[in-house]
Amino acid sequence: MLKVKNLHASVDDKEILKGVNLEVNAGEVHAIMGPNGSGKSTLAAIIAGKDTFEVTQGEITFNGEDISELDPEERAHKGIFLSFQYPVEIPGVSVTNFIKTAIKETRRANEEEDMPASEFLKLIKEKADLLAIDRKFLSRSLNEGFSGGEKKRNEIFQMAMMNPKLSIMDETDSGLDIDALKIVAKGVNKLKNKDNAILVITHYQRLLEHLVPDFVHILIDGIIVKTGTKELAYELEEKGYDWIKEEVKT
Amino acid sequence: MNLKDKLVSSFLAFDDYLEDSSPIHDIRNKAIKIFENKGFPTKKEEAWKYTSLNPIVNKDYSIFPKKESSIEFKDVKRFFLHDIDTYKIVFIDGIYSSYLSETIHDNMDICLLSAALKKPKYRAVIEVYYNKIAENDSLTSLNTAFAKEGAYIYIPKHKEVEKPIEIINFATGNEAALMMQPRNLIVVGENAHVQIIERHQSLSENAVFTNSVTEIFAEKRAYIDYYKIQNDASNASLIDNTYIKQEEESHCSVHTFSFGGNLTRNNLKFYQHGEHCDSTLKGITIIENKQHVDHSTLVRHIAPNCESHQDYKGLYADSSTGVFNGKIVVEKDAQKTNAFQQNNNILIDDKATINAKPQLEIFADDVKCSHGCTIGQFNEDALFYIRTRGIAKKEAQALLMYAFANTVLESVKIPELKVRINKLIAKKIGVSIGFNI
Numbered sequence: 001m002l003k004v005k006n007l008h009a010s011v012d013d014k015e016i017l018k019g020v021n022l023e024v025n026a027g028e029v030h031a032i033m034g035p036n037g038s039g040k041s042t043l044a045a046i047i048a049g050k051d052t053f054e055v056t057q058g059e060i061t062f063n064g065e066d067i068s069e070l071d072p073e074e075r076a077h078k079g080i081f082l083s084f085q086y087p088v089e090i091p092g093v094s095v096t097n098f099i100k101t102a103i104k105e106t107r108r109a110n111e112e113e114d115m116p117a118s119e120f121l122k123l124i125k126e127k128a129d130l131l132a133i134d135r136k137f138l139s140r141s142l143n144e145g146f147s148g149g150e151k152k153r154n155e156i157f158q159m160a161m162m163n164p165k166l167s168i169m170d171e172t173d174s175g176l177d178i179d180a181l182k183i184v185a186k187g188v189n190k191l192k193n194k195d196n197a198i199l200v201i202t203h204y205q206r207l208l209e210h211l212v213p214d215f216v217h218i219l220i221d222g223i224i225v226k227t228g229t230k231e232l233a234y235e236l237e238e239k240g241y242d243w244i245k246e247e248v249k250t
Numbered sequence: 251m252n253l254k255d256k257l258v259s260s261f262l263a264f265d266d267y268l269e270d271s272s273p274i275h276d277i278r279n280k281a282i283k284i285f286e287n288k289g290f291p292t293k294k295e296e297a298w299k300y301t302s303l304n305p306i307v308n309k310d311y312s313i314f315p316k317k318e319s320s321i322e323f324k325d326v327k328r329f330f331l332h333d334i335d336t337y338k339i340v341f342i343d344g345i346y347s348s349y350l351s352e353t354i355h356d357n358m359d360i361c362l363l364s365a366a367l368k369k370p371k372y373r374a375v376i377e378v379y380y381n382k383i384a385e386n387d388s389l390t391s392l393n394t395a396f397a398k399e400g401a402y403i404y405i406p407k408h409k410e411v412e413k414p415i416e417i418i419n420f421a422t423g424n425e426a427a428l429m430m431q432p433r434n435l436i437v438v439g440e441n442a443h444v445q446i447i448e449r450h451q452s453l454s455e456n457a458v459f460t461n462s463v464t465e466i467f468a469e470k471r472a473y474i475d476y477y478k479i480q481n482d483a484s485n486a487s488l489i490d491n492t493y494i495k496q497e498e499e500s501h502c503s504v505h506t507f508s509f510g511g512n513l514t515r516n517n518l519k520f521y522q523h524g525e526h527c528d529s530t531l532k533g534i535t536i537i538e539n540k541q542h543v544d545h546s547t548l549v550r551h552i553a554p555n556c557e558s559h560q561d562y563k564g565l566y567a568d569s570s571t572g573v574f575n576g577k578i579v580v581e582k583d584a585q586k587t588n589a590f591q592q593n594n595n596i597l598i599d600d601k602a603t604i605n606a607k608p609q610l611e612i613f614a615d616d617v618k619c620s621h622g623c624t625i626g627q628f629n630e631d632a633l634f635y636i637r638t639r640g641i642a643k644k645e646a647q648a649l650l651m652y653a654f655a656n657t658v659l660e661s662v663k664i665p666e667l668k669v670r671i672n673k674l675i676a677k678k679i680g681v682s683i684g685f686n687i
Contacts, residue, residue, distance in 0.1 A: 048638050049637070073639075076638055076639060084638075092652060092659065092660065105642065105645065162640070
């Protein structure tokens with residue numbers, strides 16, 4: 001589904017990604033782990049289409065199509081969703097209206113009919129229940145005055161509503177207490193199927209206990225230095241990143 | 251003949267035509283002398299540094315329309331808040347239209363200034379209030395000299411006006427260029443409540459120059475919500491001079507929505523004479539092409555324990571220009587004043603300009619005053635966030651513009667008006683997406 005080949009990217013002439021290779025197939029859950037400043041969030045943002053980073057080399061294809069020149073909205077229309085580490089506050093626009101607009105615009109771009117209001121309402125109810133979101137929450141201004149945990153849960157709610165092919169979850173676990181983390185993980189597990197894929201970006205393995213990855217990649221200083229299975233995440237939790245850095249050196 | 255000379259020479263004929271017994275005869279004569287002496291303001295004056303009237307005053311305006319014009323309601327319905335019942339005071343080319351209006355004289359007066367100036371029963375009110383807070387700068391004086399028509403609203407104490415009042419000035423375009431000088435007098439008695447919507451609307455592309463003066467008196471515990479909708483045709487210019495005097499515990503808010511017109515200057519001045527007053531001045535400006543909107547506000551805190559809140563948002567596209575000149579004066583007796591001023595601007599295009607100048611003059615020592623002013627572009631992170639949800643750049647910008655303006659919109663107390671303004675904003679920023687609120 002997603003193929004990242006030899007991706008180099010920089011900002012203000014500082015190289016952040018130095019040749020990332022990654023392949024994510026339908027039905028898989030991948031985790032990218034790494035210390036602060038290793039380039040994890042940059043990778044997520046570039047896949048979603050952020051143009052403040054300059055891609056200097058390499059390519060990104062999605063279902064066989066080169067997407068490196070596409071706008072963020074065009075990537076969204078193709079089914080790429082980014083759950084933000086720091087979601088943006090939009091006063092005066094309710095959660096419901098925002099998501100309604102997002103779905104409407106995406107369907108329009110894909111030349112699909114508008115979602116009937118009744119279907120939309122049903123979907124809202126279903127996904128809000130899935131993530132234990134209070135209905136009152138949905139009429140509040142998007143992210144305005146939300147706690148860190150509410151913002152993250154709202155991101156996953158949007159993800160559930162958009163039903164993307166590839167979900168990129170950037171540090172979704174930060175700011176979530178353990179109960180909220182379990183709810184979010186349970187929700188994401190429900191959304192998972194053989195046709196979609198999930199890319200989890202995280203510091204810690206605690207989310208991965210509940211959202212079990214098929215592959216774990218370690219990103220250090222702009223390069224994926226090691227790929228393994230979920231056991232790698234446990235090993236990291238126990239031993240930290242230094243041993244990998246050492247291993248890479250030798 | 252230039253416009254100033256034309257006005258001064260027309261005054262003699264105008265004054266002759268009015269009855270001599272008019273109580274404001276002397277006021278008029280003094281006012282024309284002030285205007286004759288000062289002339290139109292120029293950019294040399296500090297208060298007009300960023301707004302030039304030259305392109306406007308160099309036109310040959312008709313000062314008095316030659317004939318009465320009529321308009322069919324169906325043709326102008328869209329300019330009214332037609333989905334709810336309202337009182338209406340409507341003028342066409344400066345002349346009262348009884349056909350389009352809905353006035354009342356039952357236990358309150360929502361009617362015409364011309365009648366109030368003529369009829370003896372109004373004389374007491376005119377003597378106490380008329381031209382008492384209007385200043386004697388040249389444009390206000392010009393209006394005072396020629397004022398004969400406008401809205402006259404007198405709400406006696408404890409009266410809650412049950413529906414909003416609309417004051418609409420239409421210009422038909424029957425004159426190649428028309429100058430109008432409406433004059434409104436609004437007196438809201440103790441503990442009385444009123445909501446007023448004011449609009450100037452040209453129905454053609456012919457030049458219109460409106461120099462309007464409104465005096466508003468809020469007696470003890472009066473509540474006044476005033477909304478100005480400035481969405482005029484592209485060749486219509488407006489100088490709006492609004493003066494508000496507040497007594498104890500009164501609450502006054504003025505929201506100004508500036509979306510249209512050629513040149514718009516809002517001189518909005520609040521005087522807080524009683525303790526525990528609250529004044530709100532808010533505005534949203536969204537302009538494009540070569541439009542120009544100037545907000546010059548003054549809040550004069552005279553009595554202690556009062557508050558004022560100013561929140562002006564501006565979005566400037568193309569080579570439009572904006573001015574925000576916000577002055578807060580706290581006089582020495584006005585202890586415990588809380589005065590806030592916020593002015594945020596977004597320049598959508600490189601050629602757009604905003605001149606922002608907050609001014610604070612504080613002569614009391616126990617006060618809270620704050621002002622904040624920002625000029626920026628769109629927040630790129632916010633744009634990216636919205637676009638990752640499949641919303642295209644233009645719509646994402648619109649959503650951000652809407653969010654940006656929202657702090658002003660949320661305090662609009664008439665729901666139907668809020669919906670209207672929302673639609674105007676959506677139209678103005680060129681999107682049709684359904685971010686209904």
